[in-house]
Amino acid sequence: MLDQKMEIIVEHVYKEILNQLSRQNNSQHTVSQEKEALTRAQLAKYIDHTLLRPDATEAEILQLCREAQEYGFATVCVNPIWVKLCSDQLAGSGVQVCSVIGFPLGASTTCLKVEEAKRAVSDGALEIDMVINVGKLLGKDFSFVYNDIRRVVETSEPALVKVILETCLLNDEQKVAACAIVKKAGAHFVKTSTGFNRAGATVADVTLMRQVVGQEMGVKAAGGIRNYDTAVAMIRAGADRLGTSSSVEIVKAR
Amino acid sequence: MLDQKMEIIVEHVYKEILNQLSRQNNSQHTVSQEKEALTRAQLAKYIDHTLLRPDATEAEILQLCREAQEYGFATVCVNPIWVKLCSDQLAGSGVQVCSVIGFPLGASTTCLKVEEAKRAVSDGALEIDMVINVGKLLGKDFSFVYNDIRRVVETSEPALVKVILETCLLNDEQKVAACAIVKKAGAHFVKTSTGFNRAGATVADVTLMRQVVGQEMGVKAAGGIRNYDTAVAMIRAGADRLGTSSSVEIVKAR
DSSP states (O other), X not given: OOTTHHHHHHHHHHHHHHHHHHHOSSTHHHHHHHHHTOOHHHHHTTEEEEEOOTTOOHHHHHHHHHHHHHHTOSEEEEOGGGXXXXXXXXXXXXXXXXXXXXXXXXXXXXXXXXXXXXXHHHTTOSEEEEEOOHHHHHTTOHHHHHHHHHHHHHHHTTSEEEEEOOGGGOOHHHHHHHHHHHHHTTXXXXXXXXXXXXXXXXXXXXXXXXXXXXXXXXXXXXXXXXXXXXXXXXXXXXXXXXXXXOHHHHHHTO | OOTTHHHHHHHHHHHHHHHHHHHOSSTHHHHHHHHHTOOHHHHHTTEEEEEXXXXXXXXXXXXXXXXXHHHTOSEEEEOGGXXXXXXXXXXXXXXXXXXXXXXXXXXXXXXXXXXXXXXHHHTTOSEEEEEOXXXXXXXXXXXXXXXXXXXXXXXXXXXXXXXXXXXXXXXXXXXXXXXXXXXXXXXXXXEOOOSSSSOOOOHXXXXXXXXXXXXXXXXXXXXXXXXXXXXHHHHHHTOSEEEESOHHHHHHTO
């Protein structure tokens, strides 16, 4: 059903999106105004409170969980080794646990991503941030990219799946292609960046991604969001989730 | 057998090593002289020809394999998604395939590292470069770190296992502890760095690691080795394997 047709679909979507973007410049302002009225608690609900450094210790992860409860962040976003600990800490708190998968290179096999997602969910993760296979996308193996995501989505149910594009490695056409594939694969969010490559989220990328996926999917901005102004700029551009390690500083500025 | 004793062992080894280092400053010169006489072909055999960028395409991986055959590098070092392709390309060539595992954060679960190693070996990898769990090491959970490595070593047989310490995140005491644990776990090499964190191999780290593991184990220097002089400096300091993406440039300078 999919294989060679995917390239045609992607090209079609790409043209449609660029047309839309050139016509549509005014519709976002009403949304922006509304977003400015966010309370601190509402802002906190946009945030995946994130700690992905390889040298993060158990003590730091526990601190992350305490902060997430105190401020009411949407999730804590951690490496797989910490998912179980966070789930135990956060049980009943309303803060979910988000695990990264195939992170940050996205260059493990599909089988491994599936296995990793399965275990993260069984350890208590209700959100899964997987990295797309960038090399396969650049090589136009869209069928591979689709299946890589689709299988993780199927495995992870009922968890939400966010798919990281690593936008700093993609041109606009590739970003659109990636968004179209992610949407078709049934994932719940597209996400800009791992925060481990040469650049993070930009307003332009978030705007583009929101245009491609429409309103039925989420857009997560991550990487380089270190203060309140940047956070608000990303929300105005269309992000409905933010990944950041500066979460406490950001909500305190509200 | 292991649990709490490990900390005592590590402290003991650490003191012993520092004593050795303060006494032993002359023994390396004969080795250095000998290493200077390396031919280009001998130098190539020190090198894991490495391409780990997430945006590496199939075309680039095939080019990597061709270069490895042409110059006679020890291995190609690639992400898991490319192991099968490289094994097929390099069958019978004398160039081995090296897969990274838990890379580059080392913060996946032991089960996942084991599963990833198992599949890499079944895809044809004869060398496995795994990343240590840095957070658990810093938290002094030495038993965890030991088991994490030991299980990958057992799973990967007959493949060689190199264990990446990510030295830029460790102080000297932690580097020594890591080397002692890696050796006890039966791995074949200690390796300095992933090349994806803030710094790569240094002469001082390679010297220290060689002192701790002795002559029965390998030491791989990786990260930031971009020219012939750096490569030779690492070999003089005790490295018997180098991980680099500048391999062709390095051997051509010989």
